Amino acid sequence: MREQSGRSLIExxxxxxxxxxxxxxxxxxxxxxxxxxxxxxASEELKxxxxxxxxxxxxxxxxxxxxxxxxxxxxxxxxxxxxGGDDWSVTSNFEGTEFSINLTGLSFEECAYFTTKKFDxxxxxxxxxxxxxxxxxxxxxxxxxxxxxxQ
Numbered sequence: 001m002r003e004q005s006g007r008s009l010i011e012x013x014x015x016x017x018x019x020x021x022x023x024x025x026x027x028x029x030x031x032x033x034x035x036x037x038x039x040x041x042a043s044e045e046l047k048x049x050x051x052x053x054x055x056x057x058x059x060x061x062x063x064x065x066x067x068x069x070x071x072x073x074x075x076x077x078x079x080x081x082x083x084g085g086d087d088w089s090v091t092s093n094f095e096g097t098e099f100s101i102n103l104t105g106l107s108f109e110e111c112a113y114f115t116t117k118k119f120d121x122x123x124x125x126x127x128x129x130x131x132x133x134x135x136x137x138x139x140x141x142x143x144x145x146x147x148x149x150x151q
Contacts (some may be wrong), residue, residue, distance in 0.1 A: 038124040056075055105142075
């Protein structure tokens with residue numbers, strides 16, 4: 001009798017299972033790295049917006065600001081939110097001495113990241129309208145609102 005040198009069905013399924021596990025792990029690592037990169041870029045964009053807004057407020061005599069005003073002044077190029085959803089704003093108090101960058105539509109993970117990250121330009125943070133510097137007020141369901149206040 002002749003010996004057969006083919007693979008059994010169980011061996012093929014095992015190889016496919018190992019391949020699926022490797023692909024899943026690779027995707028997970030890619031997704032995690034991609035999210036970290038997005039948050040790092042958003043952090044840098046927020047810092048840049050804050051610095052330019054502060055300079056603009058000092059230069060313009062502390063007039064109230066908005067996203068549209070920042071676009072007109074050339075501080076930012078478009079109204080795309082640095083993080084979260086599309087609805088975001090920059091507001092200043094009546095005197096123009098303090099301003100806030102307000103992000104809406106943040107996921108729980110984004111909310112937790114930005115509340116625990118220490119920004120040197122931020123005086124205090126409001127999470128879902130509660131002043132806080134930790135993620136205890138971030139909602140697990142998402143759609144969180146964060147306000148970064150600066151002077």
